[in-house]
Ligand SMILES: Cc1cc2nc3c(=O)[nH]c(=O)nc-3n(C[C@H](O)[C@H](O)[C@H](O)COP(=O)(O)OP(=O)(O)OC[C@H]3O[C@@H](n4cnc5c(N)ncnc54)[C@H](O)[C@@H]3O)c2cc1C
């Protein structure tokens with residue numbers, strides 16, 4: 001009998017829990033030996049589970065350049081995520097992966113000026129790419145990050161953004177929140193409008209992740225600025241069970257998002273039927 | 277080629293069952309047929325194809341994947357997989373044998389391999405039988421399947437008084453070796469005649485001239501927005517019957533069950549016809565039965581072929597045609613686009 005089985009997970013231990021927003025926490029996970037559970041590429045995902053509660057797919061938000069642990073930013077919205085939100089440090093979970101295709105950080109992105117656009121928990125998959133690009137800074141041009149949330153309290157990775165990203169040479173962070181809020185003197189307004197206001201030049205490769213409505217209007221904005229579909233990427237979300245292209249759940253046309261995705265370039269998405 | 281008389285069949289089954297569990301189609305009290313474990317006194321029924329396909333020998337309706345024990349904050353993972361004991365499935369029709377090729381492409385031939393399915397495939401011997409009793413709902417020929425020449429480890433032909441055996445694989449040959457005392461060498465004359473007879477029977481079936489015209493790899497753009505989906509799915513109940521009886525449907529769910537002593541993670545057949553199949557916190561990409569219905573047929577006739585060198589993932593077994601409570605089925609869907617109807 002073949003002993004390797006993708007559906008059998010391994011044990012992970014939660015070694016740190018950071019409260020990011022009222023409904024998002026970031027969990028640090030290692031193996032019981034204190035190692036990183038497995039290697040991954042930016043944009044890939046993993047299945048986390050608590051036996052008896054269920055399994056769910058999450059983007060690995062930490063960068064592959066982090067050799068010590070893996071991180072997941074998880075929004076509370078159902079059985080598994082609620083359970084994780086009440087878990088404490090030291091809790092074991094199960095983890096399997098990595099799943100999906102990564103962003104082409106070492107080929108198509110190399111030497112490019114990067115523009116990241118995220119909304120809400122959509123920053124989670126992009127953080128891995130952003131930190132990868134920051135780590136191999138010399139391989140990329142300028143880095144622009146437009147990130148927005150409902151309110152200041154809903155911004156994910158806020159401290160890291162302020163204390164690390166915005167201090168980097170050549171990295172420009174543009175934060176925005178939906179409505180005026182006390183103690184906020186930054187930009188106010190929706191992400192797509194902010195992108196248009198900022199009026200980026202088309203020498204950039206753009207990566208979008210967020211709610212479908214944000215993606216739609218940001219795309220329109222980028223097109224009006226002259227961007228081509230071939231220079232814009234995103235990552236899709238479908239309901240998943242196996243993560244390995246077999247349970248038949250996550251397909252859009254003939255593509256399985258867990259295996260052929262979740263990362264797509266917009267011209268590739270044009271070839272798929274409109275069912276995501 | 278070897279042959280045995282039908283009178284000696286019981287002795288042959290007994291011999292096979294000495295070495296491995298033997299399953300074959302038997303008559304049920306309600307007049308239908310189902311695969312059942314052979315034991316002395318059980319008779320092979322070849323009148324009808326089984327309601328449930330033999331898919332479940334390799335991809336069971338439910339099966340345990342792994343178990344867990346939890347104590348405090350700790351989890352123990354228990355690999356509950358066991359080597360499957362050798363088994364033989366006798367009496368599989370050509371369509372259902374072809375269906376294993378469809379499933380193999382998913383579970384056996386594409387990484388990561390599914391160890392549960394692979395384990396069963398490695399230990400199961402398939403004995404197919406040439407089909408001379410098709411139903412009016414059958415259309416295997418549409419997919420290039422020859423019911424007179426079924427594949428599998430061993431192929432068997434039944435005539436009025438004898439059974440003819442031909443090994444197609446090493447495993448099949450090894451099994452024939454075991455029953456060599458009960459069979460004798462023969463030429464292929466009787467089998468050739470039987471094949472001709474079968475070909476004639478098949479040409480008279482109501483769906484004999486159904487073709488795959490208009491379907492296949494590369495047809496997504498053309499067919500996805502077709503008006504047929506709304507029209508044909510209108511009465512669909514979303515009951516999932518068509519997917520559960522289908523020998524090629526592969527979709528599964530993964531769930532946890534708390535036994536009181538621990539947790540068992542198992543998988544079970546699922547259906548793209550169900551509304552919660554794709555439901556997420558972030559939304560529902562298949563909002564109505566129209567989208568789910570479209571998914572089932574597009575997968576079988578377009579998406580699967582696209583990913584598997586043109587192979588369709590319908591084998592024309594006719595089960596969904598016979599069992600759909602509203603008489604909707606893949607043959608009707610195919611005809612609507614291009615596949616021609618008889619006459
Ligand atoms: C590739 C990918 C990457 C992802 N990355 C992240 C990430 O980085 N961070 C993150 O927070 N999330 C991420 N997600 C989303 C995450 O997987 C889901 O939020 C998670 O699966 C929810 O699991 P749950 O058990 O908590 O919710 P569930 O209990 O499964 O429920 C979630 C919601 O769906 C509905 N629902 C689910 N099943 C049913 C049903 N059978 N019938 C009716 N309604 C149902 C419920 O009403 C509920 O609102 C990602 C998803 C994918 C596919």
Ligand code: SF4
Pocket residue numbers: 518521522523524525576589590591592593594595596597606
């Ligand atoms: S779709 Fe219907 S006819 Fe085709 S293999 Fe499945 S059950 Fe048989």
Ligand code: SF4
Pocket residue numbers: 511512513514515516517518519549599600601602603604605
């Ligand atoms: S068996 Fe018929 S009614 Fe039931 S889901 Fe299939 S097509 Fe719809």
Ligand code: FES
Pocket residue numbers: 239240241242243244245246247248249250251256257258259
């Ligand atoms: S999650 Fe099972 S096929 Fe993608």
